[in-house]
Amino acid sequence: MSGGFKIPVPGGTPDPFQPGDEGGDLKRMQYSTLGMYAFAALIFPVFERVVVAYGLSVPSDPQVMHRAADGWSAFGDGVYAAGTTAREQHDSVSQASWQAPERELYGQRVAGYAMESDTAADSAHSLSWMLRVLANLWTLYIYLHVGIASLAMATLAKAVLIGPGRVYYTWEALSQAMTAEKRVIELRNFTLRTVLGLALKYGAAWMTERTLTDGLKPQYAAGRAQDAQ
Amino acid sequence: MSQDDASRIHRLSAIRALGDALVDDVAGTSPVSHLAEVSDFPSNMRMGPWAMGVLGWPLTKEHDKIVGYAESTVLNTIEALHDHRDRLHTVAGNIQTVENRNEANVRRL
Numbered sequence: 595m596s597g598g599f600k601i602p603v604p605g606g607t608p609d610p611f612q613p614g615d616e617g618g619d620l621k622r623m624q625y626s627t628l629g630m631y632a633f634a635a636l637i638f639p640v641f642e643r644v645v646v647a648y649g650l651s652v653p654s655d656p657q658v659m660h661r662a663a664d665g666w667s668a669f670g671d672g673v674y675a676a677g678t679t680a681r682e683q684h685d686s687v688s689q690a691s692w693q694a695p696e697r698e699l700y701g702q703r704v705a706g707y708a709m710e711s712d713t714a715a716d717s718a719h720s721l722s723w724m725l726r727v728l729a730n731l732w733t734l735y736i737y738l739h740v741g742i743a744s745l746a747m748a749t750l751a752k753a754v755l756i757g758p759g760r761v762y763y764t765w766e767a768l769s770q771a772m773t774a775e776k777r778v779i780e781l782r783n784f785t786l787r788t789v790l791g792l793a794l795k796y797g798a799a800w801m802t803e804r805t806l807t808d809g810l811k812p813q814y815a816a817g818r819a820q821d822a823q
Numbered sequence: 824m825s826q827d828d829a830s831r832i833h834r835l836s837a838i839r840a841l842g843d844a845l846v847d848d849v850a851g852t853s854p855v856s857h858l859a860e861v862s863d864f865p866s867n868m869r870m871g872p873w874a875m876g877v878l879g880w881p882l883t884k885e886h887d888k889i890v891g892y893a894e895s896t897v898l899n900t901i902e903a904l905h906d907h908r909d910r911l912h913t914v915a916g917n918i919q920t921v922e923n924r925n926e927a928n929v930r931r932l
Binding site (some may be wrong): 613659660661665668669672673675676677679680683684687688689691692693696700702703707714721725728732757791792795797798799802803807808810822 | 832833834837838840844845851852853854855857858860863864865867868870874875877878879882884885886888889892893896897900904907910911914927
C-alpha cells in the first residue's frame with residue numbers, strides 16, 4: 595500500500611510532527627502512560643497493603659447504621675405495643691359480658707400472639723443495640739484512620755524539612771534489615787488477620803440470622819392446627 | 824357434654840366491640856394501627872450491600888434480609904388480626920342465630 599509505514603523525517607511532507615509535539619518529544623498521552631507504569635511498578639507495591647485495606651473497608655457514614663438502629667427500636671416498640679394492647683383489650687372484657695369456652699380459646703390465641711410480639715420486639719431491640727455498637731466502633735475506626743493520616747503527614751513534613759533523601763535511605767535501611775523470616779511472619783500475620791476477620795464477620799452474620807430473627811421471620815404453616823379446629 | 828355445664832354468658836355487643844377494637848381506633852390506638860405505623864419502614868432502613876465496607880457485606884446482606892422478613896411478618900400479622908376480628912363477629916353471629924332458634928322453639932312449645 596502506498597500509505598504504509600514511512601520513516602518520519604522532520605520537515606518532510608507531510609510533517610510527521612504536529613505543532614503541539616514540541617519537536618518530536620513524547621506526547622502527553624505517553625507521559626501519562628509512563629506515569630501509570632511508574633505508579634504500578636514503584637509506588638503501588640509500597641502502598642499496596644494500605645490501598646487494599648482501605649478499598650476493602652470503604653468507610654461509610656456511621657449515621658446510616660444509627661438510622662437503621664433507630665428504625666429497629668421504633669419497630670420493636672410498635673410491635674410490643676400492638677401485642678400488649680391486644681392482650682389488654684382481651685382482658686378488659688369482663689367475665690360478666692362474656693363467659694364461654696370460646697373465650698378461653700380466643701384468650702389462648704391472643705396470649706400466644708402477645709408472646710410472639712414480645713419475642714419479635716426483643717429481637718428488634720437487640721438488633722438495634724448491635725447496630726449501635728457497630729456504628730460506634732466504626733466511628734472509632736474513622737478516628738483511628740484520621741490519626742494514621744496525621745502521622746503520615748508528619749512524616750511527609752519531616753521529609754520536606756530534612757530532605758526526602760534521608761527519609762528514603764532510612765526506610766531502605768529498615769527494609770534491608772528485615773530478614774526473610776520476618777517478612778514471612780508478617781505475611782502470615784496479615785493473612786491470619788484477614789482470614790480471622792472474615793470468619794468473624796461471617797460468624798456474626800450467621801449469629802444474626804440464627805438468633806436475632808426470632809419472631810421476625812415468617813413462620814410458614816404456623817397455626818395450621820389451630821385453623822383446622 | 825361438659826361444655827353444657829359451663830356457665831355461658833354472651834353479651835354480643837361486647838364480643839363485637841372486642842373484635843372492632845383490634846382493628847379500629849375506637850378506644851385508644853388499636854394493635855392494627857400500631858403495626859401499620861411500624862410496617863412502612865423508612866426508605867433508608869435497607870442499608871445497601873456496601874454500607875459497612877466490602878468485608879461487611881455479609882452483615883448488611885443479612886440485615887436487609889431481616890428487614891424483608893420483618894415487613895412480611897408484620898403484614899401477615901395485620902391480616903391475621905383482621906381475620907381474628909372477623910372470627911369474633913362470626914362467633915357473635917352464630918350465638919345470635921342459636922338464640923333466635925331457641926326463642927322460636929320455646930314459643931312453639
